[in-house]
Amino acid sequence: MKRKLNNDKTILRVAIYVRVSTEQQAEDGDSIRDQLNSCETYIKAHENMILAGEYIDGGISGQKTKREDFQKLLSDVRANLIDLIIFTRLDRWFRSLRHYLNTQEVLDKHNVSWTAIRQPFFDTSTAQGRTFVNTSMAFAELEAQNASERIKGVFKDKVSHSEAISGRTPIGYSIVDKHLVPDKDAPIVVAIFEHYQAHSSMGETLRYMQDAFGIVRSRSSLKRMLQNKKYIGIFRDNESYCEPIITKELFYDVQRLLKLNIKTCKNRHDYIFSGLIRCVDCGYVMSAASNHNHYVRKSGEEVDHFYSVYRCHANRLHRCVNNKVFFESSIEKELLKRVRPELEQYICDYKLETAPVVQNKARIHKLQTKLSKLKELYLNELITLEEFRTDKADFEYQIEELQKEEQKPVKDLSSLEEFLKLDFENIYSSFTAPEKRRVWRSIIKEIQVNHHKNINIVFL
Known part of the structure; x- marks a missing residue:
């Protein structure tokens, strides 16, 4: 609450707000110390003012509201601990008109005023003053955005010349x-x-x-x-x-x-196909879980059986029709049975599909030779200008189309072909779960399943 002096003057609880951006900290007249000294001197020059607190944000842009001390200041405003906020210049307070207007609404609600002590012409107590402040804030925001664009331009130029844009470097x-x-x-x-x-x-x-x-x-x-x-x-x-x-x-x-976002559960169980199995019905990667069966044999021996399964997570949220449970052991058997013939077929089909792309270089060279001969025919006046233009456009179009096909990336199938040379079916059972997981991830992009329990293997 505001107090009064003996001469009936109201005592104002004044908060000092100071902000500097990183590139401005070394500028004359803009340092934290200079701003604090100016604001403290201002308070001492007014006998009806007492210091309520100092709020300092260093190295933060005025276009941001997520400033630590600025948020503390607003909290104290809402707690009715402040009557007046002072700062040196308007651009120390804000450089974004939208953020300024939102904050001003909070200040008005709690009857808090502010003053830019080096710019006393700013006055929020009148309609004309508010209009002037709003206009000034718009220009301040424009200035900040222009500065940002200039900095971005400098960085872009540095990157284009392969120059480092900061002193921080990645390891190595x-x-x-x-x-x-x-x-x-x-x-x-x-x-x-x-x-x-x-x-x-x-x-x-x-x-x-x-x-x-x-x-x-x-x-x-x-x-x-x-x-x-x-x-x-x-x-x-x-x-x-x-x-x-x-x-x-x-x-x-x-x-x-x-x-694949492979995560290990709390009991550190290794799921062989974690992150690989995708439900075709909804598009989500299926969740892995461990089930546990405890039973007693006729001999009286107690047996604990653990096994891994995969379920559609979206089905639990009633967003997918796939309510089937896929046993890890069943998927393993299916893959071991199908992976070799399907991988051989995949490699064969891919080579046939990309064969024309490999031959395009020879075709392009042949067309470029025809273009050169066509130019000679025209220069020797053996064909008309119209014939030259028509044939030239046709050859250039064919070259352009072939170059588009040539730009398509061609996969390196050597790792898949090397995999087929391995006798993995006979040694697979000797692998640990992490080793099995690495084997499948080296050749498979994902395993697609649906509510009919169909399984489709998608290779890398």
């Missing part, structure tokens, strides 16, 4: 002459990617990093590392931003495994 890289170059830790990066590819486990990879290299990371930090395209030399629109540390084949295989 150092900055030399403004460019990222692999350093002595580059082999560690390769080892981490290969370890994740082999185990498909975030937890296992985190333990490996700590035990082998003393690197402690969070799960989210490791995921960001594994998704960082700089490791294959790509950043934003620059396909040759820096020297790659790992191959594209390894990188994109790791991305495939990350999308």
Whole structure:
């Protein structure tokens, strides 16, 4: 509540708000200390003012409302602990008109005013003053957006010239002459990617990093590392931003495994097909679970039998018709029976399908030769200009269509062909569950099932 002095002047509880953005902290007259000194001097010059609190946000843009001390300030406003808020300039308060208007609504509700002490012409107590403030805020927002665009332009230019845009570098890289170059830790990066590819486990990879290299990371930090395209030399629109540390084949295989989002349950049970089985009826990946049967044999021996099953999670929420239970052992038997003939057929069909693409280079070369001869015919006046234009357009169209087909990526089937050379059917039973999981993930993209219990294998 406001108090009164002996001369009937109301005492105002004044909050000081200070904000600097990262690039402005070193500017003259804009530092935190300078803003605080100015505001404290202002309060001392008014005998009816007392300091209610100081709220300081450092290194935060005025276009954001998620500022820690700014939120504390609003909380104290709502608690009716403040009568007046002061700051040095209007752009310290906000640079977004929409955010300013939303905050002003809170201040009005609790009868809190504000003053920009270096810009005393701002006055929120009159309609004209509010209009002037709103107009100024609009220009302040425009200025901030223009500054943001200029910074983005600088960054874009740096990226196009393969220059580092900050001093922070991913593990395995150092900055030399403004460019990222692999350093002595580059082999560690390769080892981490290969370890994740082999185990498909975030937890296992985190333990490996700590035990082998003393690197402690969070799960989210490791995921960001594994998704960082700089490791294959790509950043934003620059396909040759820096020297790659790992191959594209390894990188994109790791991305495939990350999308499977394999999670280990609390009892650390290993599900062989976790993340691979997809319900065709609703499109969701099926959930894995462990079932337990306890029974007593005629001999009196008690037996515990554990087995893994897969169910459609959407069915539990009544959003899918697939209420079937798929036993892991049954899926294993089905795959072992079908995988070799179907994989052989898949490789054969793919090679036949892509054969014309491989032959396109010869066709394009032949058409380009015809174009050259056509030009000679025209220059030697053996054909008319109209004939030249018609035939030229036809050849160029054929070349363009062939080039489109040629640009289609051709899969590398060598790993699948190597798999077929293995006698995996006879040695499969000796594998552990994690080894079985790695085998199937090396050749299968997903296993599609439906409520009729049909199974379709989709290879990589």
